[in-house]
Amino acid sequence: DTGVSQDPRHKITKRGQNVTFRCDPISEHNRLYWYRQTLGQGPEFLTYFQNEAQLEKSRLLSDRFSAERPKGSFSTLEIQRTEQGDSAMYLCASSPDRIVEKLFFGSGTQLSVL
Amino acid sequence: GESVGLHLPTLSVQEGDNSIINCAYSNSASDYFIWYKQESGKGPQFIIDIRSNMDKRQGQRVTVLLNKTVKHLSLQIAATQPGDSAVYFCAENRNAGNMLTFGGGTRLMVKP
Numbered sequence: 131d132t133g134v135s136q137d138p139r140h141k142i143t144k145r146g147q148n149v150t151f152r153c154d155p156i157s158e159h160n161r162l163y164w165y166r167q168t169l170g171q172g173p174e175f176l177t178y179f180q181n182e183a184q185l186e187k188s189r190l191l192s193d194r195f196s197a198e199r200p201k202g203s204f205s206t207l208e209i210q211r212t213e214q215g216d217s218a219m220y221l222c223a224s225s226p227d228r229i230v231e232k233l234f235f236g237s238g239t240q241l242s243v244l
Numbered sequence: 245g246e247s248v249g250l251h252l253p254t255l256s257v258q259e260g261d262n263s264i265i266n267c268a269y270s271n272s273a274s275d276y277f278i279w280y281k282q283e284s285g286k287g288p289q290f291i292i293d294i295r296s297n298m299d300k301r302q303g304q305r306v307t308v309l310l311n312k313t314v315k316h317l318s319l320q321i322a323a324t325q326p327g328d329s330a331v332y333f334c335a336e337n338r339n340a341g342n343m344l345t346f347g348g349g350t351r352l353m354v355k356p
Contacts, residue, residue: 134287163343170252172333172346173288186342221287231276231337233344235287 132156134236136222142242143212150208151239155224162205163233164197165221166190173221173235179205212243252331254351263321265350267334272315276337278344279308279319281330288333291319321352329354 135154143149155162160181165173176195177187181202191197194212199205209216219240223233257263269277275296280288294301294308294317301308307320317334331351335344 136287170349172335172349175343175345178343223287229293231344232278232290232293233288234290235280237285237287240285 134222134224134234136220136236136239138239139237140240140242142244144244145212145214147212148208148210149212149241150206151220151222151241153205153207153222153236154203155205155222156226156234157203159224159226159234160202161225161227161230162199163223163225164205164207165223165235167219167221167238168217176207209241212241214243217241217243252349252351254353256353256355257324259324259326259354259356261324263319263324263328263352263354265319265321265332265352267317267319267347267350269315269317269334269336269347271336271338271345272312274336274338277308277310277317278335278337279306279317280333280335280346281328282333282349283330291332324352324354326354326356328352 137152163178164176167173175188176191177197179199194210197207219238221238223235225233278293279291282288292303292308305322309318331349333346333349335346
């Protein structure tokens with residue numbers, strides 16, 4: 131499978147715990163994005179990377195959220211001290227330099243905070 | 245998988261009919277538009293895209309129409325099939341390639 135891969139698919143955690151998600155983009159794609167999606171809504175932009183550089187962050191990305199892409203390949207998204215409002219689908223996407231706007235999404239990580 | 249879009253606008257069509265899904269966008273500076281299909285428990289899947297210098301683009305069974313005057317985008321699906329049942333999102337590039345901004349989505353239900 132050469133698409134965007136996300137792990138885990140589902141995560142259930144208790145409020146106050148930390149969680150980390152991983153994304154492996156399509157190998158030749160230099161841009162990597164994180165989006166969040168709640169029920170009944172379209173995906174909302176969180177942040178994106180060009181290679182290892184994090185170039186933009188949304189106001190939605192509170193101080194409890196941190197994303198990394200240390201070697202310009204896979205990325206991790208960590209949420210510290212989770213809150214019930216963090217429950218959502220976290221989607222990763224990547225895009226090629228040739229058409230940077232054309233995002234290819236993974237299947238997402240569904241987070242449930244109890 | 246968990247359902248996406250429990251309270252979305254819904255379009256119900258008969259199998260074999262054509263479907264038209266509409267989307268309004270707000271930023272006249274947007275220059276790239278894209279349609280995604282999202283099935284329950286999955287991430288959005290690319291369908292078709294169009295740049296603002298075009299009015300129409302066709303793919304396999306799908307056509308996207310762009311009306312920049314009224315800032316309106318539509319997705320036409322020919323001979324709709326049960327496998328087309330999903331939530332459809334339009335998205336626009338508002339910021340010179342840095343991100344896509346998504347609309348609210350429409351649920352398409354295909355009756356056999």
